[in-house]
Amino acid sequence: MIKKDQPAFRVNREIRVPSVRLVGDNIDEPGIYPISQALRMAEEMELDLVEISPKADPPVCKIIEYQKFIYQQKKKQKEIKAKTTKVIIKEIRFGPNTDEHDYNFKLRHARKFLSDGAKVKAYVFFKGRTILYKEKGEILLLRFAQDLEEEGKVEQLPKLEGKRMIMLMSAKPKKK
Numbered sequence: 001m002i003k004k005d006q007p008a009f010r011v012n013r014e015i016r017v018p019s020v021r022l023v024g025d026n027i028d029e030p031g032i033y034p035i036s037q038a039l040r041m042a043e044e045m046e047l048d049l050v051e052i053s054p055k056a057d058p059p060v061c062k063i064i065e066y067q068k069f070i071y072q073q074k075k076k077q078k079e080i081k082a083k084t085t086k087v088i089i090k091e092i093r094f095g096p097n098t099d100e101h102d103y104n105f106k107l108r109h110a111r112k113f114l115s116d117g118a119k120v121k122a123y124v125f126f127k128g129r130t131i132l133y134k135e136k137g138e139i140l141l142l143r144f145a146q147d148l149e150e151e152g153k154v155e156q157l158p159k160l161e162g163k164r165m166i167m168l169m170s171a172k173p174k175k176k
Contacts, residue, residue: 010051011066012039017059020051024062032058088118094140096124096133103140107147114151114171123166137165145169 020038023030026045033041042049042063050069053060062069090113092106110120122144124137141158148169156168 009066009069010054011048012042015049015051015059015061019058020049020061021056021058022061022063023052024064026063038063088116089121090118092120092122094122094124094137094144096126096130096136096140098124098140103144107144110144110148110169111151114148114169117171119155119171120148120152120169121166122169123164126163126165131163134160134165141165141167 015035017035019032019034021030021032022038022041026047027041038049038061045063047063048066048069049061049063050066051059051061090110092110094103094106098106110122113120122141124140126133126137138158145154145167150172152169152171154167155170156166158165158167
């Protein structure tokens with residue numbers, strides 16, 4: 001029975017092709033062998049014949065211990081998964097008439113987010129008639145970017161999307 005998260009590798013007698021290409025460390029001469037000879041070699045070494053690449057012509061096989069091979073495959077997958085980074089986006093909302101204290105408070109938070117490696121999405125939300133102050137919103141966001149230029153870099157300049165003017169910043173890579 002094959003588990004769903006496990007890749008399906010054909011083993012020993014499940015391989016039904018006339019010849020296979022044998023590779024690996026424990027083989028004297030890598031090359032193309034008839035399936036009967038490859039199976040006999042695997043039995044002599046008391047190991048399994050595992051089909052690594054079924055799409056190749058002829059299919060590529062290795063003579064290895066199957067359980068150990070599956071363990072190594074899972075280990076590789078786990079390492080790949082661990083190396084991927086998840087991008088966290090923190091949002092900071094301003095109004096077009098945000099006063100100095102609120103601005104500084106949000107600036108401190110943005111500095112902390114950037115130092116933690118998150119991206120910061122700063123936006124000015126225009127409610128009702130405040131859309132008339134588009135220039136004020138853009139100036140506010142550009143000032144915000146200028147105040148944070150040591151910690152982060154601007155990925156997207158201020159852009160008006162509906163009732164929001166959005167700017168995206170990401171953390172600068174840390175110097176070693």
